[in-house]
Amino acid sequence: KAGVTQTPRYLIKTRGQQVTLSCSPISGHRSVSWYQQTPGQGLQFLFEYFSETQRNKGNFPGRFSGRQFSNSRSEMNVSTLELGDSALYLCASSPQPGGQDTQYFGPGTRLTVL
Amino acid sequence: DAKTTQPTSMDCAEGRAANLPCNHSTISGNEYVYWYRQIHSQGPQYIIHGLKNNETNEMASLIITEDRKSSTLILPHATLRDTAVYYCIVRVPLIYNQGGKLIFGQGTELSVKP
Numbered sequence: 001k002a003g004v005t006q007t008p009r010y011l012i013k014t015r016g017q018q019v020t021l022s023c024s025p026i027s028g029h030r031s032v033s034w035y036q037q038t039p040g041q042g043l044q045f046l047f048e049y050f051s052e053t054q055r056n057k058g059n060f061p062g063r064f065s066g067r068q069f070s071n072s073r074s075e076m077n078v079s080t081l082e083l084g085d086s087a088l089y090l091c092a093s094s095p096q097p098g099g100q101d102t103q104y105f106g107p108g109t110r111l112t113v114l
Numbered sequence: 115d116a117k118t119t120q121p122t123s124m125d126c127a128e129g130r131a132a133n134l135p136c137n138h139s140t141i142s143g144n145e146y147v148y149w150y151r152q153i154h155s156q157g158p159q160y161i162i163h164g165l166k167n168n169e170t171n172e173m174a175s176l177i178i179t180e181d182r183k184s185s186t187l188i189l190p191h192a193t194l195r196d197t198a199v200y201y202c203i204v205r206v207p208l209i210y211n212q213g214g215k216l217i218f219g220q221g222t223e224l225s226v227k228p
Contacts (some may be wrong), residue, residue, distance in 0.1 A: 107157045
């Protein structure tokens with residue numbers, strides 16, 4: 001099976017712009033989670049989607065949003081970019097949400113905000 | 115906040131076993147222990163998980179103490195490619211409001227040396 005794929009792999013934006021990142025889960029996986037990784041804060045949970053519904057959300061401002069499509073593919077959007085949004089954004093998929101279904105991560109999208 | 119405590123860094127000689135400890139003294143009875151690793155700026159890679167019994171797969175072994183307050187990840191024959199940050203995670207069950215997500219701590223930076 002193909003793994004989790006994320007596009008684009010690298011992105012450069014300027015402050016105030018918005019960005020959309022895409023994640024395609026492993027075939028058959030219906031749950032998609034997003035994480036942000038920065039040197040200062042480490043890996044932090046953003047949100048999780050299952051069956052096109054946001055099921056769980058981390059402690060991030062409303063500028064961070066996401067959605068999931070009927071084929072389980074997911075996108076996350078960051079509006080009004082700030083310098084501090086520069087990070088590695090990781091997507092993880094699992095068959096179902098929950099404590100027993102392992103999450104498998106994609107390679108990430110490296111976002112740089114100038 | 116992460117419910118685990120790990121040493122910041124460890125060294126291991128190539129070919130020897132790497133034993134990575136993790137303390138999770140506040141773990142609840144239905145919370146799983148997961149281990150992931152992250153090789154420089156790649157997506158985290160799933161290694162192994164367990165509830166109360168010791169587990170082994172092709173990558174590693176997981177030893178969980180009887181009181182479940184600590185665990186050890188064992189890489190039986192470490193290679194240079196095992197150099198990575200290793201994360202021990204206690205995963206909140208789905209039945210709770212914020213269940214299912216992974217809460218990462220700072221991890222242990224393992225350096226395998228020739």
